[in-house]
Amino acid sequence: MKTNLTKAVLMATGILLGGSAFAQNTDSGNAQYVPPFSPSSSFRTWSIGVNAGILSSYTPFAxxxxxxxxxxxxxxxxxxxxxxLSHSWGIQADFLRGEVAGHQADFGSLGAFxxxxxxxxxxxxxxxxxxxxWRNQQNGIQLYGIGGVGYEQYQATSTLANGSTVLAAKDKSFYFPVGAGIKFQLSQGVNLxxxxxxxxxxxxxVDGYAANGNNDKYGYAHAGLEFALGAKSKPQMAAHNPVASMRHEYVVAEQNLQSEVDAQKAQNAQLRSDLDATKASLAATNxxxxxxxxxxxxxxxPDFFDKCPGTPAGVKVDGSGCPLPVAPPAKVIITEEDRRIVRExxxxxxxxxxxxxxxxHSYPTLERVARLLIDKNFSLKLAGHTDNVGSDDANMRxxxxxxxxxxxFLVSKGANPSRxxxxxxxxxxxxxxNKTAKGRQMNRRVEFTLF
Structure with a gap:
């Protein structure tokens, strides 16, 4: 018995080691990506499996x-x-056939079953x-455990110590399966x-012999293949890594943000370069x-066009900056009529x-003099004189x-005061x-001189 168990363990170990060679499809670059919080329709949730292995009445329990x-x-x-049903939980319907056997009973006449x-x-x-x-979108290895309730039909054959056999009637009973396992993803749709x-x-x-009031149990070690059903473009939900998807979203968002920051930095650098070029151009223009x-x-x-630099202030110049010829003053012609108006x-x-x-009564004739000054732009000198009656200072004032x-009076009528x-x-x-009244009258006068 120990030899057979040793062979079974070695066989299972070989399958395990061989299966690990196929479980290398965990590279996130090759995995089928599904964003976080996607509905179950984004995955393959249904699967079927077939398996074969060894049945034994020996179990780790008692x-x-x-x-x-x-x-x-x-x-x-x-x-x-x-x-x-979810990334970590599913419901499974199992079917099993085979034989369970044992020997060496220490009581009665039983030898084997x-x-x-x-x-x-x-x-x-x-x-x-x-x-x-944390590194992969999907995992090549999945550890799982199962537990539930089942119903079985069986028929036991007992071998007595004298070599005769006893065939028991078929019977049925409930059972409670408890187990664990490991799956290796061989491809997107096939698991070992x-x-x-x-x-x-x-x-x-179950062993054909009811005694001691202890219920029977047996173990099933198997190897098999699981096939995911549904579109090949979708990943298996059980193999999908939701945490890695969230990390992927974070990494992508971070990369996109970094790309935006880098693009903005490049744009800012270009704007600074353009601004520097504009400043240089503006400086050259200024x-x-x-x-x-x-x-x-x-x-x-402007000096660039000035052909006569250093022109004194106030001198009128032409478009080249050179002084304009000074026109001789217009000749003033005083007619006899003009003199008559002044004499009056x-x-x-x-x-x-x-x-x-x-x-x-002096206003009308003075108004005609004002009009003469305005119309002909004459200049006029007014000289006031007195007789010798009174002090010299009073007469001067x-x-x-x-x-x-x-x-x-003339300025009030529009004459130019500067003239x-x-x-x-x-x-x-x-x-x-001044010794006569007539002479003194003649000396009290204001003389008008046109020019």
């Missing part, structure tokens, strides 16, 4: 069968269909313990399935503009006694005031004797 102390290795085979499992079917929950890898399940029967006669707008002598013609104004000019107030009074000069001479320039 050793051999309670009625027989040695277990024989027999062939078993089965199949299942599974629906993966062999039980034919006509069929055994169960519904189990399949829990995936580990399908998370290695597992071990213990069937805890709800009966004590330099050229300064060359064309500088006017050192202030004559209104002088003749009619009277002031209040001892004052500079012009009497009203009075003569000046009377000349200024005439100027103010009228008013001067007082007092009693210094008599034109007649």
């Amino acid at each position: 050793g051999y069968n309670a009625d027989y102390h040695r277990g024989d290795i027999k062939l078993g085979y089965g199949a299942y269909i599974k629906d993966q 062999k039980t034919k499992l006509s069929w055994a079917g169960d519904i189990v929950g399949n829990f995936t313990f580990a399908n998370i890898s 399935d290695l597992g071990y399940t213990v069937h805890f029967s709800n009966a004590d006669n 330099a050229n503009l300064a060359k064309f707008t500088a006017d050192e002598d202030g004559d209104g013609v 104004a002088i003749k009619n000019l009277e002031f209040d006694f001892g004052k500079a107030t012009i009497r009203a 009075l003569s000046k005031d009377r000349a200024e009074s005439v100027k103010s 009228i000069e008013a001067t007082g001479y007092g009693e210094t320039q008599p034109i007649a004797s």
Whole structure:
């Protein structure tokens, strides 16, 4: 028995090691990617499996069968269909056939037994313990465990110590399968399935002998293939790694953000380069503009075009910056009529006694003089004189005031004040004797001189 178990273990180990050679399709670059929080329709959830292996009454739980102390290795085979409800949980329907055998009973006349499992079917929950890898989108290896309830039909044949056999009637009972296993993903749709399940029967006669009130149990070690159903473009849900998908989203988002940052940096660098080029161009333009707008002598013609630099301030220049020819002053022609108008104004000019107030009857002739100054742009000199009555200072002030009074009247009528000069001479320039009243009258005067 130990030899047979050793061979079975070596065979399973060989399959395990061989299967690991095919479990290298975990590279995230080759995995079928599904974004996080995608619906179950994005995956292949249904699968079927076939397997074959060894059935033995020996189990890790309490050793051999309670009625027989040695277990024989027999062939078993089965199949299942599974629906993966989530990444870690699925529901599975199993079918199993085969034989369970044992020998060496220490009581009565029993020597060995062999039980034919006509069929055994169960519904189990399949829990995936580990399908998370931080490096891969899908995992090449999945650890799982199962547990549930089933129903089986069996018929036992007992061999007595004298070599005769006893065939028991067919019987049925519930059982509770508990097991674990490991799957290796050979391709996107095919897994190598290695597992071990213990069937805890709800009966004590599976081995053909009911004694001691202890229910029988047996183990099934199998190797098989699982085939995922559905579109080949979809990954298996049980093999898919949701954590790696979330990490992938984070990495992609980080890469996209970094790309955007790099693009923005490049754009900013280009903008800075363009701005520097624009500044350089603007500086060159300003330099050229300064060359064309500088006017050192202030004559209104830029130095670049000024053919006569250094023109004195106030001198009128032409477009080349050279002084314009000075036109000779227009010749002033004073007609006899002009002189007559002035003579009449002088003749009619009277002031209040001892004052500079012009009497009203003198206004009309003075207005004609103002009009003459405006129309012909003449210049006029007003000279005020007095007789010798009174002090010299008083006479000087009075003569000046009377000349200024005439100027103010002419300016009020529109004459140009810059062309009228008013001067007082007092009693210094008599034109007649001051010893007579007539002479003194002649000396009290304001002379008009056109030019």
